[in-house]
Amino acid sequence: MKLIESLPHIKLSTEPEDLICYGFDASGLEARPSAIVWPESTEDVVRVMKYAYDRNIPVVPRGAGTGTTGGAVPQSGAIIISFEKMNKIIDVDTENLNVICEPGLINGRLQRNLERIGYFYPPDPASMNFCTIGGNVAENAGGPRAIKYGVTRDYVMEIESVLPDGKIFKVGVKTPKGVVGYDLARLFVGSEGTLAIFTKIRLKILPVPEEVITLLVQFNDLESSGNAVSEIINAKIIPRTLEFMDREAIQAVENFKPVGLPKDVAAVLLIELDGHPVMITKDAEKVAEICCHLGAEVSVAEDEIARSKLWETRRALSPALYHISPTKINEDIVVPRNKITDMLKRLRAHSEKSGIRIVNFGHAGDGNIHVNIMVDKNNKEEYEKGIGLVEHIFKDTLELGGTISGEHGIGLTKAHYMGMEIAETEMSIMKSIKHVFDPKNILNPNKIFT
């Protein structure tokens, strides 16, 4: 019996235009699925999985397709489960500081709903106005606020999911603490759709901080901006964001969406402090003192409008880069934060030696640099040179004690490099765990592992 007959009452499509639209994500990779289904309930997901399991058809869960490593790009012939219709906030429980939602809920919609009642959900990926909570959990998404508040992993309490054979599978607890058996909830966070399909997610929330101060700091040399990051943390100040953009990044975004950032400086830091007004005023003064001492110029966003504008710019950075060159090879390495200056110097050297532009920005407070190697895919020689740089950059990252991905995951684009960081024994245990959950290897196959 065909898919369409087996799954009455579930919206599905095998139209070529849908198969094209749902066949790619922000990685730029694409493939052709065999069908798209839009479940409306856990039971719908169960039915899809049973159908696929019986017939050994690969299944790929999909949020908004904003991932940059190809996690949502299907294997040819796979069924895509799109969560656009499972996008509800099921419950907001301020007494116990948590919410339950469906995986298709847009992160930004959750944020706006919570803000209205004085709460917030800290993880705030740059794509927050599009990306979904299910995708965030699958990738362990971070964002600017991670330096103070942590990443998605730190907020997931409970997940209802469906196993490849269609069994409903519940992990985690409704309470802040719980140590009954292995921590499968945390194992699911960052598992990139390879272990189970999420259908309900309970997240921890927090009361909004009383006040926020936003500082824009301009540096005339790259090293000083890296050093400022270390010195701020050494001063025992933990800002809620500590974002970095190099000159190329500033120029790209100013040409695309101008807010008046100075195009001639070497780097800027976008620093935000939150908490009690007296405390953050004192901390902001200390931060300004540290930065000025390093030769920087510090300005304060006077009001909410100025602040929003700066963040809009920051969030526009990723799309803005396409105005520099048609293809960006996008990495998100992390180094220990006192190695940022070191890493930025190495990146500059790679760029100079190869003649390929590298644009850097990211969450400097976490040592998390978004490295963008700017090339043109149609210029084969240039593209291959660009791809060749990736391995060198990862080698440097690992040499400095870092990791090759801070928040984008492995997906398809980094699977080839996994072995640089993960040793054989560890890799083989990970594959065995995948096999425990998905013995037929039908759940987002070929992701993470080559």
Add this chain to the structure above:
Amino acid sequence: MKLIESLPHIKLSTEPEDLICYGFDASGLEARPSAIVWPESTEDVVRVMKYAYDRNIPVVPRGAGTGTTGGAVPQSGAIIISFEKMNKIIDVDTENLNVICEPGLINGRLQRNLERIGYFYPPDPASMNFCTIGGNVAENAGGPRAIKYGVTRDYVMEIESVLPDGKIFKVGVKTPKGVVGYDLARLFVGSEGTLAIFTKIRLKILPVPEEVITLLVQFNDLESSGNAVSEIINAKIIPRTLEFMDREAIQAVENFKPVGLPKDVAAVLLIELDGHPVMITKDAEKVAEICCHLGAEVSVAEDEIARSKLWETRRALSPALYHISPTKINEDIVVPRNKITDMLKRLRAHSEKSGIRIVNFGHAGDGNIHVNIMVDKNNKEEYEKGIGLVEHIFKDTLELGGTISGEHGIGLTKAHYMGMEIAETEMSIMKSIKHVFDPKNILNPNKIFT
């Protein structure tokens, strides 16, 4: 070849007095191991594991034996690996806010070392002056500060471990973020020594908060104390501790280590706020207002000495209970925090109906109640009645949306009840994961799973 010949240069003992001393833990359970070894390095652990693996001898890692669920109690004939000689702080890296240590390091020693330079490691189990970091990680230990700062899980960055077959196995990253492959570091936290033997641990640390205010709040009825917990959180205040003791607990500790707690009140809350002085003064006033409105009496610890005394009392609670009756059946349930009053009422009803004293204290802010059923093991009828209460209490806990263990783990004592909370499919996946790491089942066998 015998153990002693196979492991030259590793301290070991098969003396009966050692076998007795290392055969029990704070659960009160005991068994007779075949040998105790005291490795001094990862390589020593590798050699012990290879010896045991080749001969199918069970191995039990042991910190300080302060666990209350029997996690460190060996199977008869097992080799105990005691980490007393692997107790070093290897590195303190304030620039990157982390420390590396060996698993035998005492939590309290780490705290004192960090405090001297203005940092702290948030997890602070009541046994912190004895318990080890390795044990803390194995059990995912919490403590009073968990309400604001989270539990051990939230601080583990990287673990070096040894697999049953002697392979060295590294999980996690040196940086705050990292999403390369499955999160095995988090899987290890709370795994109770059943997946791998930890040999080095990297932990996140934080700068100490500027100031702390400690409030002692006395309630004349139990319900109001539970309601106060909810109302404080509803007021968007997150104290760093929100500890609860009922009348029986206060009396027990006052008889054992008097600090002048009022023995005639129904309950006390020990509330601590930390941060900038202006902010916590304002929050403390709000907390006092909430509690007074519920009919409570609020006092402030005037100085560090008064504060330390209160905490010494809190930490003495567990041992003090032995002065009430020779045996305590010790549980650490968690309920959603707005169900605390409900749960306390149910506990009181169980006590009244059975005629058995139940003493309650714990981390009310997390909904984590340490329930102590006071009996005499030698009075068989009473003891069995006490044990019989456990199932009822767990049933109530789960009915209210809670979990049967918040920080003590499952070990031996709760393995029998696992099935009340964890469904068959989830349990079977957990067992398969255990099998992936430990196919011969020699690593702390019979723990967690029956």
